[in-house]
Amino acid sequence: MPDRTYTAIGLMSGTSMDGIDVALIHTDGRDAVSFGPATTVAYDPAFSARLRALPGDDDARENIADAARALTSRHIEAVDLFCEKFDITRENIDLIGFHGQTILHRPEEGRTWQIGEGALLANRTGIPVIDDFRGRDVAAGGQGAPLAPAFHAALCAPLPRPVAVLNIGGVANVTWIGAHLDLRGGDGLRAFDTGPGNALIDDWMQAHGGAAMDADGALAARGRTDDGVLARLLVHSYFRDPPPKSLDRDDFAAAARRATRGLDAADGAATLTAFTAASVALAVDHLPDAPRRWIVTGGGRRNPTLMAALRARLAADVVTAEDLHWDGDALEAQAFAYLAVRSLLGLPLTFPTTTGVPRPLTGGARHLPETG
Numbered sequence: 107m108p109d110r111t112y113t114a115i116g117l118m119s120g121t122s123m124d125g126i127d128v129a130l131i132h133t134d135g136r137d138a139v140s141f142g143p144a145t146t147v148a149y150d151p152a153f154s155a156r157l158r159a160l161p162g163d164d165d166a167r168e169n170i171a172d173a174a175r176a177l178t179s180r181h182i183e184a185v186d187l188f189c190e191k192f193d194i195t196r197e198n199i200d201l202i203g204f205h206g207q208t209i210l211h212r213p214e215e216g217r218t219w220q221i222g223e224g225a226l227l228a229n230r231t232g233i234p235v236i237d238d239f240r241g242r243d244v245a246a247g248g249q250g251a252p253l254a255p256a257f258h259a260a261l262c263a264p265l266p267r268p269v270a271v272l273n274i275g276g277v278a279n280v281t282w283i284g285a286h287l288d289l290r291g292g293d294g295l296r297a298f299d300t301g302p303g304n305a306l307i308d309d310w311m312q313a314h315g316g317a318a319m320d321a322d323g324a325l326a327a328r329g330r331t332d333d334g335v336l337a338r339l340l341v342h343s344y345f346r347d348p349p350p351k352s353l354d355r356d357d358f359a360a361a362a363r364r365a366t367r368g369l370d371a372a373d374g375a376a377t378l379t380a381f382t383a384a385s386v387a388l389a390v391d392h393l394p395d396a397p398r399r400w401i402v403t404g405g406g407r408r409n410p411t412l413m414a415a416l417r418a419r420l421a422a423d424v425v426t427a428e429d430l431h432w433d434g435d436a437l438e439a440q441a442f443a444y445l446a447v448r449s450l451l452g453l454p455l456t457f458p459t460t461t462g463v464p465r466p467l468t469g470g471a472r473h474l475p476e477t478g
Contacts, residue, residue, distance in 0.1 A: 109134055109136075110134065111132050111133065111134055111138065112132070112133060112134070112135065112200045112201060112447045112450070113130065113131075113132050113142075113198055113199055113200050113201075114130070114131055114132075114133065114199070114200055114201040114202065114203060114443035114444070114446050114447050115128065115129070115130050115185065115188070115199055115201070115202045115203070115233070115443055116128070116129050116130075116131070116202075116203045116205075116438075116439035116440055116441065116442035116443030116444070116445075116446070117181055117184065117185070117202060117203065117204050117205060117439060117442065118205050118438040118439040118441075118442055119177070119181075119205065119206070119207045120275050120276065120438060121208065121275050121276025121277060121303075121305060121355040122275060122276055122304065122305075122308070122405065123149070123154050123157040123158055123207065124148060124149060124154055124318070125146050125147055125148040125149050125154075126146065126147045126149075126180065126181060126184045127144070127145075127146050127435060127436055127438060127439035128144065128145050128146070128147065128184050128185065128188045128439055129141075129142070129143075129144035129145075129433070129436040129439035129440045129443060130142030130143055130144070130188075130192075130194070130199075130443065131440050131443045131444060133260075133443070133444050133447050134447075135444065135447035135448045135450070135451045135453055136260070136289070136453070137260050137263055137289075138260075139257075139260050139261065139440075139444060141433065141436075141440065142192075143188075143191075143192040143194075144433055144435065144436030144439065144440070145187075145188055145191060145192075146435060147180070147183070147184040147187060147188075149180065153176065153180070156173060156176075157173065157177070157207060157209075160173055160209045160221075161209075170209070170221060173221060174206075174221035174222055174223055175223060175226070177206070177207055177221060177222050178222050178223040178226050178227055181204065181222065181227055182226075182227060182230045182231060185202070185227075185231050185233075186231075196231065196232055196233055199233050200233075200234070200447075201233065201234050201235075201236060201443075201446045201447060201450060202227065202228075202231065202233050202234070202235045202236070202443075202446065203235075203236055203237075203239075203442035203443045203444075203445055203446030203447075203449075203470075204222060204224050204227055204235050204236065204237040204442070205220060205222075205237070205239065205438075205442050206220035206221055206222030206224075206237055206238075207220060207221050207222060208220050208355075209221055210354070211240075211250065211251065211352065211353075211354045211355075212354065213244050213248070213249045213250050213251075213352060216244060216245065216247075217244070218240045218241065218244045218250045218251075220237070220238070220239075220240060222237060224236070224237035224238070224471060224473040225473045227473070228473040228474060228475045228476075229475050229476050231475070232475045233475065234472065234473065234474050234475065235472070235473045236445075236446040236449045236450065236470040236471065236472050236473070237470065237471055237473070238469070238470060238471040239253055239442065239445055239449070239455065239469055239470050240253065240469070241469070241471075242467060242468070242469040242470075243455070243456045243461050243463050243467055243469055246463050246464060246467060247462065247463065247464060248350070248456055248461035248462050248463030248464075248467070249298075249350050249351060249352040249461040249462050250352065250456075250461060251279070251299065251352040251461065252273070252279040252281065252297045252298070252299065252352065252460065252461075253441065253442075253445060253455065253456065253461075254271075254273065254279075254281065254297075254437075254438060254441040254445075255281040255295055255297040255457075255460045256289055256295075256444070256445065256448065256454070256455060256457075257440065257441040257444045257445065258271040258281040258283065258297075258441075259281070259283050259287055259289055259294075259295055260289075260444065261432065262283045262401075263287065265399075265430075266398055266399070267283050267284055267285045267287075267398070268282060268283060268284050268285060268393075268394070268395045268396070268397050268398060269282075269283050269397055269398060269399050269400075269401065270282050270283075270393070270397035270399070270400045270401070270422075271283075271400075271401045271403060272300070272386060272400050272401065272402045272403070272416075273303075273402075273403045273404040273437070273438070274303040274304060274382065274402060274403070274404040274405065274406025274407065274412070275303050275304060275404040275405060275406070275438075276303050276304055276305035276308070276355045277299050277301075277302065277303045277305065277353045277354075277355060278299065278300045278301055278302065278303035278382060278385070278386060278404075278406065279297065279298065279299045279300060279352075280296075280297065280298065280300050280386070280389055280393075281295070281296070281297045281460075282295070282296040282297065282393045282394070282397060283295060284296075284394060284395065289453075289454070290454070290466065291454075291457065291466055292454070292457025292458060292459045292460060292466055293459075295457060295459050295460060296349065296392075296393060296394065296459050296460070297349075297350070297459070297460040297461075298349035298350050298351050298352065298389070298392065298460075299351060299352045299353040300385050300386045300388075300389040301344065301345065301353070301358070301381070301382065301385030301386070301388075301389075302353075302358050302362075302378070302381060302382050302385060303382060303404065303405075303406055304319065304382075304404075304405055304406055304409075305355050305356070305359070306358060306359065306362045306378045306381065306382070307319065307320050307326070307375060307378045307379060307382070307409075308320075309359065309362075310362075310366070310371075310374050310375055310378055311325070311375070314371040314374065314375075315371065319405075320375050320379070320409065320411075322408070322409065322410055322411075323379065323409040323410050323411025323412055324411075325371060325372050325375040325376075326372070326375040326376040326378075326379040326409075326411040326412075327376075327410075327411045328372045328376075329370070329371075329372030329373040329374070329375055329376030329377070330372075330373055330376055331373075331376045331377050331379075331380040332366075332369060332373055332376075332377045335365045335366060335369065335377050336377055336380050336381055336384060338365050339358070339361065339362065339365050339381050340381070340384055340385070340388070342358065342361065344357070345385060345388045348392060349392050349462075350458075350459070350460060350461050350462035351462075352461070362378065362381070366378065376411075379409070379411055379412050379415060380415055382406070382412060382415075383412060383415035383416050383418070383419050384415075384419060386416060386419070386420070387419040387420060390420070396421065396422065397422050398422055398423065399422055399423040399424075399425060400416070400420055400422055400423070400424045400425070401425055401426070401427060401429075401430060401432075402416065402424060402425070402426050402427065402434075403426075403427045403432070403434045403437045403438075404434065404437075404438075407426045407427065407428075407434050413426075445470070446470065448468070449468055449469060449470030449472070450472070452468050453468060454466035454467055454468055455467065455468055455469045455470070456469065
């Protein structure tokens with residue numbers, strides 16, 4: 107297809123399972139990106155709980171199919187609300203990038219599962235949809251994650267490098283962009299999941315008082331890190347394994363529950379917060395060069411205690427997305443809008459240096475609205 111600028115909407119429901127991020131961008135699918143509006147549409151608590159309870163196995167396919175339809179309906183409503191809120195004409199939207207909801211990620215078994223019905227979303231919105239961004243990568247032997255590095259590279263092209271983008275959602279992942287970058291083959295790009303992000307902290311808060319998160323890192327700030335517990339958590343073989351590598355939200359959950367048993371609420375929050383920061387610091391050993399700057403995105407950037415822990419452990423400048431005039435809440439949704447355009451153009455989404463796929467690989471499945 108000839109070079110042109112596309113207008114795309116990205117939809118992201120992440121491992122926090124608390125709502126849908128919606129964002130619009132204009133891009134050529136390569137190095138030109140400009141931002142449009144963005145918003146978040148929250149799930150009601152009952153639906154969030156329903157998603158968290160979904161098992162990722164074939165025995166529950168009927169329940170999962172019902173949840174997938176309900177999830178898609180909420181994404182349709184989110185697009186409706188977005189277009190109404192920002193006075194957007196649907197005919198001006200070329201494409202929707204629809205991530206869906208991950209309920210299982212086991213790339214070592216060749217399995218990844220994101221629920222959501224792209225065809226239904228296309229038919230109800232009248233806009234072409236691209237979904238299933240991970241499937242082709244995993245089928246080819248890749249990790250299927252992280253998926254945002256190509257987008258990060260486009261955003262960081264004008265910045266001094268090497269630079270790292272650290273996304274702290276339920277799981278934390280890093281994109282390293284080197285001085286010499288070529289997105290045709292992934293040269294100058296490295297990416298992998300560093301370890302836990304917010305998930306263990308959120309689960310701890312749920313179990314110790316019912317809060318959804320440690321707002322502003324306040325509980326962790328009142329506690330003390332148990333260095334012995336932290337040391338036991340960092341023994342996990344994942345941190346020694348070379349990338350590419352990726353995680354499921356709950357890969358550290360059982361070990362964390364065992365290790366933190368007996369800690370009071372504040373000390374547990376402090377120790378799990380330190381665990382996230384320490385695992386990021388260990389990731390530096392797997393990068394070609396130490397980053398000059400770390401740009402933190404995702405919900406973790408809103409936790410001052412976690413940000414302070416990162417600054418204490420990383421020998422570099424640590425800033426938030428907003429410090430660069432990015433929208434840290436919208437970044438993942440923007441990434442899937444960008445990846446949808448790359449998919450439409452047949453450009454690579456993943457690379458040997460980001461997911462371990464054997465060669466640069468495009469991906470995604472396209473759904474056109476039914477006509478007539």
